[in-house]
Amino acid sequence: MHPTKKIRQTDSVAFLGPKGTFSYECATQVFGDAEYVPCQSIAKVLETVQTNKADYGIVPFENSTFGTVLQTLDFFVNTKHANDSDQPHGFVILDQHYLTVHHNLLGQDTELDRIERVYSHPEALGQCSKWLDKHLPKANRVPVGSTAQAAEKAKQDRTAAGISSIACADIFGLHVIEKDIENLANNTTRFFVIGKKVRQPTKNDGTLVMFTLNHDQPGSLCDALAIMKDHGINLTKIDSRPSGKGLWHYMFFMQFDGHMNDDKVKLAMKSFKPKVLDFMIMGSYKKQLQ
Amino acid sequence: MHPTKKIRQTDSVAFLGPKGTFSYECATQVFGDAEYVPCQSIAKVLETVQTNKADYGIVPFENSTFGTVLQTLDFFVNTKHANDSDQPHGFVILDQHYLTVHHNLLGQDTELDRIERVYSHPEALGQCSKWLDKHLPKANRVPVGSTAQAAEKAKQDRTAAGISSIACADIFGLHVIEKDIENLANNTTRFFVIGKKVRQPTKNDGTLVMFTLNHDQPGSLCDALAIMKDHGINLTKIDSRPSGKGLWHYMFFMQFDGHMNDDKVKLAMKSFKPKVLDFMIMGSYKKQLQ
Numbered sequence: 213m214h215p216t217k218k219i220r221q222t223d224s225v226a227f228l229g230p231k232g233t234f235s236y237e238c239a240t241q242v243f244g245d246a247e248y249v250p251c252q253s254i255a256k257v258l259e260t261v262q263t264n265k266a267d268y269g270i271v272p273f274e275n276s277t278f279g280t281v282l283q284t285l286d287f288f289v290n291t292k293h294a295n296d297s298d299q300p301h302g303f304v305i306l307d308q309h310y311l312t313v314h315h316n317l318l319g320q321d322t323e324l325d326r327i328e329r330v331y332s333h334p335e336a337l338g339q340c341s342k343w344l345d346k347h348l349p350k351a352n353r354v355p356v357g358s359t360a361q362a363a364e365k366a367k368q369d370r371t372a373a374g375i376s377s378i379a380c381a382d383i384f385g386l387h388v389i390e391k392d393i394e395n396l397a398n399n400t401t402r403f404f405v406i407g408k409k410v411r412q413p414t415k416n417d418g419t420l421v422m423f424t425l426n427h428d429q430p431g432s433l434c435d436a437l438a439i440m441k442d443h444g445i446n447l448t449k450i451d452s453r454p455s456g457k458g459l460w461h462y463m464f465f466m467q468f469d470g471h472m473n474d475d476k477v478k479l480a481m482k483s484f485k486p487k488v489l490d491f492m493i494m495g496s497y498k499k500q501l502q
Numbered sequence: 503m504h505p506t507k508k509i510r511q512t513d514s515v516a517f518l519g520p521k522g523t524f525s526y527e528c529a530t531q532v533f534g535d536a537e538y539v540p541c542q543s544i545a546k547v548l549e550t551v552q553t554n555k556a557d558y559g560i561v562p563f564e565n566s567t568f569g570t571v572l573q574t575l576d577f578f579v580n581t582k583h584a585n586d587s588d589q590p591h592g593f594v595i596l597d598q599h600y601l602t603v604h605h606n607l608l609g610q611d612t613e614l615d616r617i618e619r620v621y622s623h624p625e626a627l628g629q630c631s632k633w634l635d636k637h638l639p640k641a642n643r644v645p646v647g648s649t650a651q652a653a654e655k656a657k658q659d660r661t662a663a664g665i666s667s668i669a670c671a672d673i674f675g676l677h678v679i680e681k682d683i684e685n686l687a688n689n690t691t692r693f694f695v696i697g698k699k700v701r702q703p704t705k706n707d708g709t710l711v712m713f714t715l716n717h718d719q720p721g722s723l724c725d726a727l728a729i730m731k732d733h734g735i736n737l738t739k740i741d742s743r744p745s746g747k748g749l750w751h752y753m754f755f756m757q758f759d760g761h762m763n764d765d766k767v768k769l770a771m772k773s774f775k776p777k778v779l780d781f782m783i784m785g786s787y788k789k790q791l792q
Contacts, residue, residue, distance in 0.1 A: 279742075282569065334624070334645075338572075350711045354644060355624075398749055430759070433738070434731035441724035448723070449752060450740045452569075459566045459688055462739060469720070 226257045226266035232360035232380045237313045238403045240269040254283040256463035262302030269406040276400045278338040285453045289463045307405035315394045318386040318441025319373035321397035332375035343393040413471035417495045422465050423488035438485040471496040516547045516556035522650035522670045528601045528693045529560040533729030543572040559696040566690045575743045579753045584690035595785025605684045608676040609663035621652035622665035633683040637757035682713045703761035709786045726777040731772035761786040
C-alpha cells in the first residue's frame with residue numbers, strides 16, 4: 213500500500229502536536245481525513261499507540277541535515293527494557309514517509325534587531341544553526357516542545373521569534389520575517405508510520421532492528437555484521453545509543469534492505485539473533501524515492 | 503604515557519570554558535599545571551589547536567547516559583570537506599580521558615517552587631531530564647554554552663537555577679540546591695585529548711576513523727566491515743552523521759582496537775581504504791579501565 217493513500221476515513225493518528233507541526237503536515241499527507249490526536253512529545257505519540265488510544269502514530273526518525281532524532285531512538289531503547297519478546301510491545305513500524313522541511317522565522321515584528329529570543333524544537337534550532345549564527349548571533353535559542361509551540365511563544369512576546377512551518381504564520385497570525393532559513397536546501401525529514409500490524413512485503417522494503425552485544429566477547433560486532441553479508445543482505449545504516457544498562461554499553465540500530473517477512477530476511481535473522489543480545493525487530497517499511 | 507601525567511609545565515590547553523566546566527576539570531586532571539585557554543564552543547577548541555593557538559585541546563566525545571556529543575562529531579565531519587588527505591588538518595586525537603560527571607542544581611534561593619528557569623549545557627539538560635521531569639516539570643530548560651555559564655546565569659537571576667559542577671558553587675557563590683541529579687549514577691564523559699602528533703603505540707590502544715560510502719554500490723557497508731573481521735580487528739562502535747554532501751549520505755565513525763601505527767592496523771587500513779570514500783584516521787588513544 214502506498215503510504216500517501218488513505219487507510220480508513222475513521223483512523224485515528226497520534227502526532228507531535230499541536231496542529232501546524234511538521235509531524236502534522238506529514239500525518240495529513242499520509243492519512244488525509246482522519247481523527248488527529250495531538251501529543252506533547254514523541255514518547256507520548258508512541259505511548260498513545262501502545263495503549264490503543266490511537267490506531268497509528270507518526271514519529272520523526274531522522275533529518276537529512278541534523279541526523280537521527282534522539283528522542284525516538286531513546287524511546288525505542290526503552291521499549292526493550294523488561295521485554296523478552298523480539299518485537300516491541302504494542303506497536304510496530306509499518307511504513308515511512310519523507311517530508312521536505314522548510315523552516316521560517318516568524319514573529320510579530322519584522323526587525324531582526326529587536327529579536328532577543330528564538331524559540332523552536334531543538335532539532336529545528338540545529339537545522340537552522342548557520343542562519344542563526346550569521347543573522348541573530350546574540351539571540352538566545354530556547355528549545356520548546358514543537359515548532360508550532362515556537363510560533364505560539366512568538367505570538368506572546370514581541371521580542372521573540374519562532375522557527376516554524378509556513379502554515380504557522382496563518383494559524384498564529386505572525387509575519388514571515390525570513391523564509392527557508394535551514395542550513396541545507398532539500399532539508400528532508402524521514403518519518404516512521406507506527407501501528408499495530410506490519411504491512412505486506414513489496415519487492416522494495418527496508419527493516420529496522422536493534423540489538424546489544426556481549427562486551428566480554430571481542431569481535432562480536434564484526435561477527436554479527438558478517439552474517440548479514442553471508443546472507444547477501446545490504447546494510448544501509450548503523451547507529452548506536454547508550455543502552456541504559458551500564459557504562460559504555462550500547463544499543464545498536466541496524467537498517468537493511470528487505471522486509472521482516474521475506475524468507476531471506478527471516479533466515480538471516482535466525483542466524484543473526486544468537487550472535488547478539490536484546491534483539492528486537494522494530495518493523496519494516498516500503499523504500500521510496502523522495 | 504599515562505594521560506593523567508603532566509606533559510610539560512608550559513603546555514597550553516584549549517577547553518570549553520569558562521573555568522569550572524567539566525572540560526576544565528578533565529583538562530586539569532590530564533595536564534595539571536598548564537596555560538589554559540578557555541573557548542566558547544567545542545568547534546573553537548578544535549580551531550584553537552588547528553591554528554596553533556594552543557598545543558593541546560580537550561573535547562567531550564561521548565557520555566555514558568546521553569550518547570555521542572554531536573557538536574564534536576559534526577566538527578570532525580566538517581574537517582573532511584575539501585581535505586584530500588587521510589588525516590585531519592592541524593590536529594589528531596592522541597589520547598582519551600574518562601571523567602565521572604556529577605551534576606548539581608545551583609541557585610541563589612534553595613526553594614524549588616521559585617525556580618522558573620533552569621540553565622545548562624544541552625547535554626547536561628539531557629543527562630538530568632528525569633530529575634527535572636519529576637521535580638521541576640514546569641521550569642523552562644534553557645540551553646547555554648557551558649555548565650559554568652549556567653552557574654553565571656543563575657547568579658544573575660533569583661528565579662533561575664543552573665546545572666553545574668560542584669566547583670561552580672564556590673566559583674560563583676551559589677547554594678547547592680540538590681546534589682547528583684544525573685539520570686544514572688556513574689555518569690561518565692569520555693574526552694579526547696587533541697594535539698599535533700599521535701603518541702607511541704602501547705599494547706592496548708584504540709583508533710577512530712571516519713568514512714563515507716558509495717551509495718550506488720549495494721553491500722558496500724558490509725564489504726568494508728568484513729575487512730575488519732578478515733584482519734582480526736575488534737570493532738567497538740559505529741556511529742553515523744549526515745555527511746553534509748547530499749540527502750541521506752552519511753559519514754560513518756568507526757572505533758576499533760589497535761593503534762594507527764600498529765602494523766596489523768596499517769595493513770587492515772590499506773585494504774579498507776579502497777572500499778570506502780572520504781576516509782580519514784582521526785587518531786589513536788590508550789584504552790583504559792575507568
